[in-house]
Amino acid sequence: MLRDQFPILNTTVYGHPLVYLDNAATTQKPQVVIDAINHYYTTLNSNIHRGVHHLAAEATELHEETRRKVQELIHARHNHEIVFTRGTTEAINLVASSFGRQFIKEGDEVIVSGMEHHSNIVPWQLAGARLRPIPFNDEGVLDLEAFAALFNERTRLVAVAHVSNSLGTINPVEQLTKIAHSHNVPILIDGAQGIAHLTVDVQKIGCDFYCFSGHKMYAPMGIGVMYGREEILDVLPPYQGGGEMIKDVTFERTTYNELPFRFEAGTPSVGDTLGLAAAIDFMSAAGIEKIASHEEELLNYATQRLSEIDQLRIFGTAPHKAGVISFLIGNAHPYDVGTLLDKLGIAVRTGHHCAQPVMDRYGIPGTVRVSFALYNTLQEVDTLVNALHRIAPMLQ
Ligand SMILES: Cc1ncc(COP(=O)(O)O)c(C=O)c1O
Known part of the structure; x- marks a missing residue:
């Protein structure tokens, strides 16, 4: 059982x-996730990507294999569209900071729903956006007509939960995406409460970003994902600066690494990534x-x-x-x-x-x-x- x-x-x-x-x-x-973390620290612990030795090579391979598993789980087109973060909160902050720097000027608007978690509200405020909430009725259903009426020339992004953590509503993310795109506005889906309970197909949804946390889908805390469509990630500036996200550094000028590493500064939480891989396998086996x-x-x-x-x-x-x-x-x-x-x-x-x-x-x-x-x-x-x-x- x-x-x-x-x-x-x-x-x-x-x-x-x-x-x-x-x-x-x-x-x-589940035990398989606990074992995967234990196995990493018992037999494989090493810093990835930059080592030539056996442990580093093996840990790197497993870390990157997890990226492919996430790609498959959410049906992304490319595995370089999968960026590892600490969780949903960091994933949304990444987009708010990076997309925000590029596209949001003081007073520009971001449409959110009235049922968002604070982590899909506050990052946009920090980015300087004015929030326009989509109202919902007493049952907890979003008003799509009101949504369509919120767009104007200052709308820069829509950011909506797949599933509300407080009401349980499953929002019609495909429909919301179609409406957003008909106004040429990109959309971010907060998948924190969606990923463990629904089949997620980011290509079918058509969304530009999809963010989630491992710990809400049987994986460890400290690992999450920011999916971004290649075309949009390509035009975004890096989030944090540091090791791994660069190509060349001099005191005069730095050039940045390719996707997804451009958005992954510093040492990742490799043991947790391997725990995420075990959780994905566990969920796939359960169906x-x-x-x-x-x-x-x-x-x-x-x-x-x-x-x-x-x-x-x-x-x-x-x-x-x-x-x-x-x-x-x-x-x-x-x-x-x-x-x-x-x-x-x-x-x-x-x-x-x-x-x-x-x-x-x-x-x-x-x-x-x-x-x-x-x-x-x-x-x-x-x-x-x-x-x-x-x-x-x-x-x-
Ligand atoms: C809908 C929703 N968004 C975002 C978050 C934040 O997730 P985390 O704390 O794992 O970053 C949560 C957590 O409860 C959530 O339910």
């Missing part, structure tokens, strides 16, 4: 078996479609069972949703709900989920969020619902 491959899931918390429902924050790691349909079953079952609970309100009821449920019970503070669930071994997230504008939209301070991964079970949903029935009276 896939679940058996995650050693941490055997943990007990306050004497209860761990029920881990905080997967949108980070997923747990992304099977993962998605299992999570959909969990979502439907949990939605139905949670609605049995008195005064429970779900935020985010879009027809196309990933395995994320945000809710409140009566006037209970989400933090209190989360703390009581924790005492029963159930890990959920509480608060604004780094999406304060979403909370403002509903006029609430935060929510309790449960989010699923491939190893969660229907029994765990029952455990959650039973626990909520038990704690609900304590919250009144």
Whole structure:
């Protein structure tokens, strides 16, 4: 069983078996990923690309093999369109800094959605852009007509989440891309919550950038990806300066390396890259479609069972949703709900989920969020619902 491959899931918390429902924050790691990192540091540790010795050559080959695996995973045209970063946040900051320096002048506009994570808001503000948010309805569905009306001569980029981390909405990224391109505006997709739950085909979507974190798809923390279409990466200046991103350096002038190395200054996190490769193999073996349909079953079952609970309100009821449920019970503070669930071994997230504008939209301070991964079970949903029935009276 896939679940058996995650050693941490055997943990007990306050004497209860761990029920881990905080997967949108980070997923747990299967043994193959832990082994891959261990194997690297036990047998291969060396700095890559610039060494002639055996260890460096082997580590370089595996590091670059991971790039090819990512290319295949997201169906990119070229493997040099895959840039390694520390995660989604760094990937978006890379684009905001580099694209921003080239194309965004003070007062230019970037269209985001109203349901973005702060890491797809703040980098654009730092780049000097004025943000134009796409509104969404009470269910958590973006208003595409309003989106089309936001474009003007100062619009430089659209930056939208594939899946909302707070509402679970799966946004129509192909349609959004078509609309953006019909205005000759490039589009960045924040795939942090998409990559582990959906088949991602960047060519089919047609997007210009797609960013994600390894740690939300069973890989280690500290590794992520910025995919950029070759034609657009070619015209962007480097992000950070340092080793590996250069061709020639003198005190007068520096010339830069080719793609993707131009955007990868300094020593990369090779052990984590190899962990990412193991996670991709693990997900491919499990089958992304099977993962998605299992999570959909969990979502439907949990939605139905949670609605049995008195005064429970779900935020985010879009027809196309990933395995994320945000809710409140009566006037209970989400933090209190989360703390009581924790005492029963159930890990959920509480608060604004780094999406304060979403909370403002509903006029609430935060929510309790449960989010699923491939190893969660229907029994765990029952455990959650039973626990909520038990704690609900304590919250009144
Ligand atoms: C939609 C979304 N974007 C971006 C991020 C930031 O990811 P990271 O912290 O891994 O860089 C997250 C993390 O929760 C997210 O859910």
